[in-house]
C-alpha cells in the first residue's frame with residue numbers, strides 16, 4: 255500500500271492504489287501556465303430553468319484541485335492546466351476576470367451574456383482556491399447579469415458563500431461533479447471521495463441560500479462495460495433529478511495524463527458510443543430536470559463516437575435535444591452502426607476488453 259504524504263488534506267480518502275497511479279501519471283506532465291490568463295474562456299448558449307441564455311463560460315486558473323494533487327479522479331486531466339506552486343492571488347484572479355470581459359467585448363459586441371459560468375478545475379467555493387474577497391469581487395463584477403453558475407465539490411457548499419451572489423441580485427447555481435448517483439461507481443471507478451449523501455447535504459445548503467444545483471454526471475468511467483454505463487446513467491439521472499434542476503450528463507473523453515489514457519493505450523478502454531448518449535437522453539425524459547449532454551471530442555477516437563459516418567449527425571441531434579428537450583430529434587438520425595451498438599449492448603460483459611474500438 256502507498257504511504258500518502260501526511261500533509262495532504264486528503265489523507266485516508268479515496269483508494270490508495272488509484273491515488274498512487276494517478277500521482278505517478280500526473281508527475282509526467284511538465285507544463286505550467288500563466289496565472290494572469292484564464293485557462294479558457296468562450297461564448298455559447300445554454301439552457302437554464304428560465305430559458306436559453308447567451309453564456310460566458312470561464313475556466314479560471316486557480317491553484318488547481320487539491321484532490322487532484324493527492325492523485326485524484328481517474329479521468330481528469332484538468333490539474334494539468336492549473337498553475338505551478340498551488341495558489342493564485344486575488345489580483346491575478348481579477349486580471350483573469352478582466353481578460354474574460356475583454357474576450358466577451360471582442361466577440362459579443364454590445365450583447366452581454368445573461369449567464370456566467372465559472373469553473374476552476376477544482377472548487378470555486380474552496381477558499382484556498384478562490385478567497386472570500388475574490389468571490390465577493392466577482393459577484394459584484396457580474397451583478398448586472400441574470401444568473402451565475404459556480405463549480406464546487408460538495409464539501410465547500412455553504413449557505414453564506416452563496417448569499418454573496420444572491421445579495422447582489424444574481425440567480426445562482428452550484429455545479430457539482432457528482433459523476434454518478436452510485437457510491438460504489440464513484441469511489442471505485444472514478445476515485446472520487448464523497449458520497450451521494452454529501453451531495454444531498456450540499457443541495458440542502460444551496461436550497462437554504464435560494465440557490466440551485468446543476469449536477470454533472472460522467473458516462474462510462476473506466477471499469478464499466480457499455481451496458482453497465484448506460485444503466486448507471488439512467489438510474490443516476492432519475493435519482494439526482496430529485497435534487498438538481500439541471501443534469502449535465504457527459505461522456506468520458508480520454509484526457510492526457512490520466513488513468514483512462516493508460517487503459518485506452520492498452521486497449522482496455524473505449525469512450526461511450528454516441529448511441530448510448532442518445533439512448534440515455536431518450537429514456538430519461540420522464541425525470542423532473544433539464545437533461546443535457548456535451549460530448550467533448552465527439553467522433554474522435556478519444557471522444558464519444560460511433561462509426562465515423564454518423565457522428566456529426568448524432569451530435570447535432572444531441573445539441574438540438576439540449577435546447578428543446580424533445581426526444582423525437584433522435585428519430586431523424588439512423589445509421590447501420592446501430593446494429594453493432596445493439597450487439598454490444600447485448601453482449602459486452604467485460605470492461606477490460608471492449609468489443610469495439
Ligand code: SF4
Pocket residue numbers: 319320321322325326327330331332333375376407431
Ligand atoms: S474531476 Fe474534479 S475533483 Fe476530480 S481531480 Fe478533476 S478537478 Fe479534482
Ligand SMILES: [Zn+2]
Pocket residue numbers: 560561562563564565589590591592
Ligand atoms: Zn454510424
